[in-house]
Amino acid sequence: MKRSLAGERGQATLEALALIPAFLAIGLGLLQLLAVGYASVLAGNAAEAGALAIARGGDPHAEARRALPGWSAAQATVSVDGGRVRVQLRPPSPLHALADRLQVGATATVEAP
Secondary structure (H helix, E strand, O other): OOHHHHHHOOOOHHHHHHHHHHHHHHHHHHHHHHHHHHHHHHHHHHHHHHHHHHOOOOHHHHEEEEEEEOHHHHHHEEEEEOEEEEEOOOOOOHHHHHHHHHHEEEEEEEEHH
């Protein structure tokens, strides 16, 4: 009996090591989903800030960009059409092609004065 157990020594360690890449991939995927959600919230807040700027006669482009944190302002596109402000934002991602596909957007509308 001791002979059969000796051949399996270290098996659990090898199996655990084999799972490390899977755990890392799952962790990175979850972090990417959190980044997309956060970018969506930021885009919504910036669109609302731009719409409020229209309501008070200010510059919606500047207000929308001011509502974004530094890292996201460079990744954002702000468009204004009448009283409608649309903000599109690419979330941070280690793969640029993936960030382009995960782009999020938000729209806020206000009646222009």
